[in-house]
Amino acid sequence: MSDNQNNFQLPERGALTIPMTNDYLFRALLQRNNKVLTGLIASLLHLSPSEISSVEITNPIVLGESTSDKTFFLDIRVVLNQNTLINLEMQVINEHNWPERSLSYLCREFNQLSAGQSYESVKPAIQIGLLNFTLFPEHPEFYATYKLLNVKNHTVYSDKLQLSVLDLTQIHLATDEDKACHIDFWASLFKARTWEELHMLSQNNEYLKEASETVYHLTQEEKVRLQCQAREDYYRRMKGIQEKIEAQEELLAQKDAEIAALKKLLAEK
Secondary structure, X not given: OOHHHHOOOOOOOOEOOOXXXXXXXXXXXXXXXXXXXXXXXXXXXXXXHHHOXXXXXXXXXXXXXXXXXXXXXXXXXXXXXXXXXEEEEEXXXXXXXXXXXXXXXXHHHHOOOOOOOXXXXXXXXXXXXXXXXXXXXXXXXXEEEEOOXXXXXXXXXXXXXXXXXXXXXXXXXXXXXXXXXXXXXXXXXXXXXXHHHHHHHXXXXXXXXXXXXXXXXXXXXXXXXHHXXXXXXXXXXXHHHHHHHHXXXXXXXXXXXXXXXXXXXXXXX
């Protein structure tokens, strides 16, 4: 950050211009500020920042340019310590396809070998989704990590594949380990809706302070702000469509129940 930004003071109060769950703002934040990217990945992977020698986004976008929903453009591809491949994404809308989508990301990262390379040289691949919904409502969990393992004795098949899910709606379920790594702080940052909340969170955490200040400056840039607002419009459209689908599904379920009741009544006569 520049000297002017280092001396910058966040607004004392008021609502955030753009919610920090906005996936475009999430990408812009991590692309603009490498220190924030380092801090977030360190927490999510249970590392000390000192263990991270380098972290590089390999699919940067031109911030402020218009984007297309038909591509995977908002997932962030990262190389950690020139060895581990990580895919990060903020997902706001539950499109009911996250398990398949996240596996697609993970397999894409893992399928990295060039002609002539040995299988042993394949780099570890990690997929991390930050979701603003609960993936498995019957088994809510704040931060879950999945690996390929034996279903009988739980032996890990390979430590080169890992998939994690951070549920931003279940911060109250954070474990002691999650809290020790400050993952709950990061989740609270992304769920924050006011500058007061950001002040509280960033008081004693240099990474969250950097994140808060960078978000402020990003949302002052008109082109970036317009793209974030376009994403908010998209969320509203998607929510409206989903509500209509759910209403129709409920009507169909009621009709099916009525038909089943009539069939039962006829069978009893």
